[in-house]
Amino acid sequence: MRAGFSIARLGAVALLMFALSAPLPSRATDGPRPPLILAIAGRTCQIQHAVLAAAIPYVSLREISQCTGGDAQLIPARGLVEARVAGVRATLWPWGEPVAIVDGLRQPELPEQPWIWDNGRLLVSIEALEALTGGRIATRFRPEDLPIRAEPVDAFRQDMGPRGTGAGLRVLVDPGHGGDDRGTADAEGVPEKEITLAVGLRLAARLRARGFDVRLTREEDVYPSLQERVQMANSWDADLMLSIHCNSAPRKTARGIETYYLSRVASDPRALELASFENAFDQQQSTGDLLGDLLSEVARGVQEETSGRLAPIFHEHLAGGVGGENRGVRKAPFFVLAGTTMPAFLVELGFMSNPEDAALLRDAGHQDRLAAALASGVEAIVPWLRTRAAAPAEQAKP
Numbered sequence: 001m002r003a004g005f006s007i008a009r010l011g012a013v014a015l016l017m018f019a020l021s022a023p024l025p026s027r028a029t030d031g032p033r034p035p036l037i038l039a040i041a042g043r044t045c046q047i048q049h050a051v052l053a054a055a056i057p058y059v060s061l062r063e064i065s066q067c068t069g070g071d072a073q074l075i076p077a078r079g080l081v082e083a084r085v086a087g088v089r090a091t092l093w094p095w096g097e098p099v100a101i102v103d104g105l106r107q108p109e110l111p112e113q114p115w116i117w118d119n120g121r122l123l124v125s126i127e128a129l130e131a132l133t134g135g136r137i138a139t140r141f142r143p144e145d146l147p148i149r150a151e152p153v154d155a156f157r158q159d160m161g162p163r164g165t166g167a168g169l170r171v172l173v174d175p176g177h178g179g180d181d182r183g184t185a186d187a188e189g190v191p192e193k194e195i196t197l198a199v200g201l202r203l204a205a206r207l208r209a210r211g212f213d214v215r216l217t218r219e220e221d222v223y224p225s226l227q228e229r230v231q232m233a234n235s236w237d238a239d240l241m242l243s244i245h246c247n248s249a250p251r252k253t254a255r256g257i258e259t260y261y262l263s264r265v266a267s268d269p270r271a272l273e274l275a276s277f278e279n280a281f282d283q284q285q286s287t288g289d290l291l292g293d294l295l296s297e298v299a300r301g302v303q304e305e306t307s308g309r310l311a312p313i314f315h316e317h318l319a320g321g322v323g324g325e326n327r328g329v330r331k332a333p334f335f336v337l338a339g340t341t342m343p344a345f346l347v348e349l350g351f352m353s354n355p356e357d358a359a360l361l362r363d364a365g366h367q368d369r370l371a372a373a374l375a376s377g378v379e380a381i382v383p384w385l386r387t388r389a390a391a392p393a394e395q396a397k398p
Ligand SMILES: [Zn+2]
Pocket: 176, 177, 183, 184, 192, 244, 245, 246, 278
């Protein structure tokens, strides 16, 4: 058998290579060649458009879809591809972090480089197809018969590039505290409100560069109340709210990064303590049961569930991008997240009570790394944000 590539590379893919006796076509051209034969969910498909790129075979998603009784179409306004393949409905986001959702629910684990654009066609790797269809695929072909694409033509990316990943999505960036509310402070007396603003402005710039529509709750040293911040998010109908804070703890060794989402119930006593601190300034100004009022307000069920689902994805990219200690995802009753109708996170970028964290938080280079990591966290959940943006009426119901 003339194996032109490594089977191991395809992992679990059931790849049966035929020892065909036909003469080999030229490998570097699109010249006539035997069609690729794929068996999917009991059907035999002859695929015309298939290429080999970086030793991975890719086949036309549309051809596969049509062969199995479905279709695939690009929906540029929403920046996604909807396809029905072998009875499953797959939604792909063909740029940025590769993500797919199957039947509106399942997020399959995709192989590296799951798809490429080749002369305007979306080609999906065999392995990715297997992930999408839950393994209902068997292939019979010789990979060496496929035309080779050393550098796949990526016309789609070029088209989408200037618009950016975030086109059409609204993110409200909320630098915590401000004005008379200094937040916590480090040993040198630098207040939290300065760090949150510095990172918030950098994050806004980075998100705008990626095509997001961005507003800030504050761009200078002023204090909008937590209720006002929530109202900004809701009246603008933001797709995501991101509140930026820095931590503090009596134990000076505590350090690292955390993502919180809103819950009426705190995940642990420390989370509740933190929420009390972040809520404190507004609580002093208020006579009534502010938290109780806010929590009884809007759509919190939907918000908590959605944010809880997205927070780990967001946080993985955030923590991965920054490095250092990862304290994970927690939940707590934060005023500034309560009453928001969109997914909302509060991030604690590090501990100002820890000398090493404090030095990093004051450092402009680190602030920029934080902003970049936050932006990549936002990018990672873009597919879900788009789903929400496409169906606001459904999601906004209390
Ligand atoms: Zn804070």
